[in-house]
Amino acid sequence: MKKIIALLTIISFTSCQEKEKITTLSGFITGTDAKEIELEGINFSKKIPLQSNGAFSDTLDLPYEGMYYLLLTDEKSYFVYLEQGFNLQIETEADDFINAMKFNGTGKEENNYMIQKNKVIESKFGNPSNFKDVLTAYAVDEKTFIQTIEDLKIRLLNKLESSKIKNQKFVTNEKKEIDFFGLNCFEKYAPYHGYATANNEFKTSDSFPKVADDFDMNDEETFKHSYAYRGLIGAVFERFIYNTPAEGQTSFDRGMEKLQTVKSKMIRSELTKNMLDELNLAAKDIDKVYKGIIANSTDSTFNQKVTQKYETLKKISKGAASPTFDYENVTGGKTSLESLKGKFVYFDVWATWCGPCIAEIPALKEVEKEYHGKNIEFVSISIDERKDFEKWKKMVADKELKGIQLIADNAWESDFVKKYAIDGIPRFILIDTEGKIVSADAPRPSDLKLKELLTEVGL
Incomplete structure (x- = not known):
């Protein structure tokens, strides 16, 4: 009898644990006639139906804990932070999707902080969807820009501290994200400043902060949390491919070489998406490029896109009949x-x-x-x-x-x-x-x- 009670206790405890891991996302989006919203993440996408009044609710089997995007349309999207066991409720308006965003339930502290963080960044860079606003911030000289970013990082850290978030995992990862945000801004400075000042030949001085070529590209935990980190390793990857060519190697060969140094399957798969443009009619061996991309990607949706492009390119090789019109x-x-x-x-x-x-x-x-x-x-x-x-x-x-x-x-x-x-x-x-x-x-x-x-x- 004792054994039976003990067994039931174990089953009950296991069931409770499984229940706690269920993540729920629910809420209201007023003023929309859309039929669904979409949650996107790393190698993840899920469509969530919207009721006629804009209400939605769904349980999620998260592939990882970290940052995701919630999309109503391509122009109306916002990032959300999700962990196993969150019961996150969202309210917003279709006409003012970002500014009207409010979070409640488990996970509200982390996500409400993200709203405040975004406002701090916009105070310096303006509306990120308005490229003219962004360019204005990058038009200043190097010294001024460096000071602007350092001041902004201090403000972001203060905002994080004042939020009094108890989730130490989030806080630790967010501190890293703030550092990477600064590095990402420095990485963009040369091309953005050159564009803003109509000086396409502009280069930063030797003392300007730079991301080293041996930058760590295997921090999977940070990759899940930080969009800035994702941007940085993408920039380092493309720099290696296109700015440091080796004799006898194509840019595709360089890309494949760099991918083999990335131990994280998740990160390697995402970086492989930067290689899609290498699948083109100018490629010396289109079959080799196709197989190389597919071999390094674990994203089935992306692989379908690659296969479709490959099959299309094969049909328009020299000597084939042209598509008509x-x-x-x-x-x-x-x-x-x-x-x-x-x-x-x-x-x-x-x-x-x-x-x-x-x-x-x-x-x-x-x-x-x-x-x-x-x-x-x-x-x-x-x-x-x-x-x-x-x-x-x-x-x-x-x-x-x-x-x-x-x-x-x-x-x-x-x-x-x-x-x-x-x-x-x-x-x-x-x-x-x-x-x-x-x-x-x-x-x-x-x-x-x-x-x-x-x-x-x-x-």
């Missing part, structure tokens, strides 16, 4: 790829809001002029939104754009754009007289290699 022409009616058969076609995929695209216009006009009368058509396809249709027509007229001017039917989501795996513009493509791909990532008009390519195909 039938798009509206600025002169009226539609133009299809089929109607251009029998001629080489040089595509310029662009948009009216794209500065680098517009910068290529003078060079494109020169190339068009030089090849006028030859067996080639120059086709510009705008991926502007339909709401900017008249803006597109006006720019075509104002800049006296030549060639065939078309507008895609669904901006970035247009079939032609997606099948060519276009994720950045301008993008230039050359196809032959049979509608087969010569280069799905052709040289720009301003690049002398374009004329070499055109000569190579007999033009």
Whole structure:
């Protein structure tokens, strides 16, 4: 009998422990007609249904304790701190998602502190979504900027101390985060200051605080808590790949080499996402790049994205049939790829809001002029939104754009754009007289290699 009682006691105790680990997230978002909100974290995403009155409630099986993002839309998101056993309640308004945010329940102290911390940072850097505000803070000289950051760190530490949070794990990690926040600001200073002062060649002095190349990239506990730390190791990783090339190595090779020094599977997987751009048509061995990325990523959603891009790129290799289109022409009616058969076609995929695209216009006009009368058509396809249709027509007229001017039917989501795996513009493509791909990532008009390519195909 005693054994049975003892066993029941153990079962009861275990059940209580399991119950305490359940994390609940609930609350209200007023003034929204959205059907759900999303909680995002490291290799984690969960959609939480919203009732018609904006109420929501869900239990969470957290993959880790630390920082997550709560998203209503891409523009309306805010970070929340979660631990096993939290019963966190959130109230906010859709129209003022961040400023109206209030927390109650278990975990309120940590998350209310985060609101106050954010206000302290905004007092120096302004609204983080307004890049002009941010640039103003970085426009000052080195000495002033260093002092600004050091003063800000003191204010943040004082705010943390005055919050009287009893959760020592949070406090310890937050002190690290404040230090990394300062380092992250110093890391951004050179490019931001250069941009703010129109000095693209700007470099900081030797005495300016810098993140060392041997910066610790394996602190998984801090990685879970600190967005600043995540940003820093990402910056160190990309610096190693692109700023310190070794003879005979591609940037992809450098990236793979650096990843092998990262012992944390979680961190290595997240850093691997910085390698996605290496999966492109210019890669010497696209299969090698694909396999390398997949081998280091544990994020199934990201891996699906990588696989989709890989399979798309394989379909647009040299000699493959080009994806087709039938798009509206600025002169009226539609133009299809089929109607251009029998001629080489040089595509310029662009948009009216794209500065680098517009910068290529003078060079494109020169190339068009030089090849006028030859067996080639120059086709510009705008991926502007339909709401900017008249803006597109006006720019075509104002800049006296030549060639065939078309507008895609669904901006970035247009079939032609997606099948060519276009994720950045301008993008230039050359196809032959049979509608087969010569280069799905052709040289720009301003690049002398374009004329070499055109000569190579007999033009």
